[in-house]
Amino acid sequence: MLSNILAAIRSPPDPAEGAQQRPPRYAGEDTTPTTRREILGWYAYGIAAEVFAVCGVGSFLPLTLEQLAREHGTLQTSHLPCWGPQAPTNGTQADEQCIVGVMGLHITTASFAMYTFSLAVLIQALTLISFSALADYESNRKTLLLSFGFIGSATSMLFVLIAPPVFILGSVLVVIGVTCLGSSFVVLNSFLPVLVANDPSLQEVKDGGDEMSNFQSNSNSGVGDDADWNAWDEEDSLDGLQGPGQHVPLGADGLKSKGSGSNPELQLSTKISSKGVGLGYCAAVFVQILSIALLVTLSKTKLAEISGTLPMRFVLLLVGIWWCLFTFVAGRWLRSRPGPRLDTSSSPGASRWRVWLRLMGFAWKSLWKTVKVAVKLREAMIFLVAWFLLSDAMATVSGTAILFARTELKMSTTSVGLLSITATLSGMTGAFLWPHVSRRFGLKPNQTIIVCIVLFETIPLYGMLAYIPFIKNWGVIGLQKSWEIFPLAIVHGIVSGGLASYCRSFFGLLIPPGSEAAFYALYAATDKGSSFIGPAVVGVLVDATGQVRSGFFFIAILIVLPIPLVWMVNADKGRHDALAMAESLDKSHGGPVNDAQEAEGLLSHEQ
Structure with missing residues (x-):
């Protein structure tokens, strides 16, 4: 694991760098052959940011936010401090909910963390759409990548300075960090089609003409999106997406598309992206292990007595330093690969900022045009509604589980870190497992999705068992003991891996x-756009009931809602309608979708 990462850093420059491969399509285009060092630079940023995604967002940020608020809060009834020498350690007072004041409102510390992440996801979505048209111009792609990377890593490192009296600043840092994380990933993935297009191994294909020109015309289509990380075993993954006798022509996000079986660009992008995802997850697991070791060490010092958040804040410092260092490596090894110059001819004398604002408006307009086309495709719209609900459920379960483990099960920070590692490794296993399961039982893609959803539903249902009086009296079953959450973390990881990849695959049809x-x-x-709703609703339920467990009722309903919608989708009819729509758009010579392609920029690479 670590040897692969270190080998990437030590890689020498590629002697092929600097040679021209093909004529430029616009003034200033960099068409020099893609070098090995450049590919390693692309890997380096995945190694950098994935650590923050798993160790920060997925583990220690929610815990740190909750603990910061707790150390500044008071118990709901007794009004005693929630933390410190005056805080009750046993009895009914110790079981009271901890309340903290935020902008005149009194909310529980657990819901404070949920509200923060809900706001962070919403702002991230708005940022992704608004900046979608900027990365394809001039040197903005690399500039945005490094800016998001360095700003995001700084927010993680700055947590070491956030004390309980200014806990609200921690919420601000989370919003900035999560926004930078998501934005940097989509900018990173927008590099991949450019790197593939200029790869010297494709020289013969490019000289062939037609195949290369077709690929060039769709260079922003997201080929090789590493979000579909079940592509690690491409042969098994693609086979597993097919039912009996069914060929699956998937979209441009690194999945199999119609007639793409011999497409060398697709094969190369899949190879690069799958390796990048693998390195990112290996780095995340490695740093998570380091973080647990650091927590155990610091817990034996006086730092933990000063503040319960200090060990976690030092872990976030470590995560931020890691993110910053590997961002620097990516910045050194990735070429700028500039896009066309920004056109200011239509606005003589307009400032650069006005041009950027015009592009932001164009991005929103283009997205709306795509919506108007999608509305005409019944099967696609039904599935988008299902995905709206399902993606929100997946995001809500992850955040709720971390806070439930800490506040209801009283698990230590080290145990929560181990829980995160369990879920991450299970997710990687699920990527390999589901294609084999689908092939073994002859499941169609939508059937596989429904099976995953049914298994996912067992998580909140199991947690709700503790509301049954006789089970509650047992003191076990229904997530009453901390060890019970680890098997559920395995289920969560395996199911999430299948849902993320198969939903994207099915939508491609x-x-x-x-x-x-x-x-x-x-x-x-x-x-x-949907992933902020669930955490906010759970936060409201926690405030109303004083228990994180109450959120399981909402989650159980949210998970089951997409099942009839996914079942309703007729893949054959949907594909027929999609082909008819494609012909219609071709005849219109640049319809709404073609316009949207020009401006969608970052979002097509979203993972």
Whole structure:
């Protein structure tokens, strides 16, 4: 694991760098062959940011936020401090909910963390859409990547300075960090089609003409999106997405598309992206282990007595330093690969900022045009509604589980870190497992999705068992003991791996060929646009009931709602409608989807 990462850092420059490969399509285009060092630079940023995604957002940020608020809060009834020498250690007072004041409102510390992440996801979605048209111009792609990377890593490192009296600043840092994380990932993935297009191994294909020109015209279509990380075993993954006798022509996000079996660009992008995802997850697990070791060490010092958040804040410092260092490596090894110059001819004398604002408006307008086309495709719209609900449920379960483990099960920070590792490794296992399960039982893609959803439903249902009086009296079953959450973490990881990849795959069936970029932009916007709702609702329930467990009722309903919608989708009819729509758009010579492709930029690469 670590040896692969260190080998990437030590890689020498590639002597091929600097040679021209093909004529530029616009003034200033960098068409020098993609070098090995450049590919390693692309890997380096995945190694950098994935650590914050798993160790920060997935583990220690929710715990740190809750603990910061707790150390500044008071118990709901007794009004005693929630933490410190005056805080009760046993009895009914110790079981009271901890309340903290935020902008004149009194909320529980657990809901404070949920509200923060809900706001962070909402702002991230707005940022992704608003900046979607900027990365494809001039040197903005690399500039945005490094800016998001360094700003995001700084927010993680600055947590070491956030004391309980200024806990609200921690919420601000989370919002900035989560926004930078998601934005940097989509900018990173927008590099991949450019790197593939200039790869020297494709020289013969590029000289062939037609195949290269087709690929060039869709260079922003998200080929090789590393979000579909079940592509680690490409042969098994693609086979597993097919039912009996069914060929699955998938979209441009790194999945199999119609007639793409011999597409060398697709094969190369899949190879690069799958390795990048693998390195990112290995780095995340490695740093998570380091973090647990650091927590155990610091817990034996006086730092933990000063503040319960200090050990976790030092872990976030470590995570931020890691993110910053590997961002620096990515910045050194990635070429700028500039896009066309920003056109200011239509606005003589306009400032650069006005041009950027015009592009932001164009991005929103283009997304709306894509929505108007998607509305005409019944099967695609039904599935988008299902994905809207399902993606929100997945995001809500993750955040709720971490806070439930800490506040209800009283698990230590070290145990929560181990829980995160369990879920991460299970997710990687699920990526390999589901294609084999689907092939073994002859499941169609939507049937596999429904099986995953049913298994996912067992998580909140199991937690709700503790509301049954005789089970509650047992003191076990229904997530009453901390060890019970680890098997559920395995279920969560395995199921999430299948849902994330198969939903993207199934949606690819319903996209008009040639419009993959615009429709996957809409898919990503639907994902991010819904994922703030669930955490906010759970936060309200926690405030109303004083228990994180009450959120299981909402989650159970949210998970089951997409099942009839997924079942209703007729893949054959959806594909037929998509092909008919593609012909219609071709005849219109630049319809709404083609316009959207021009501006969708980052979102088509969203993971």
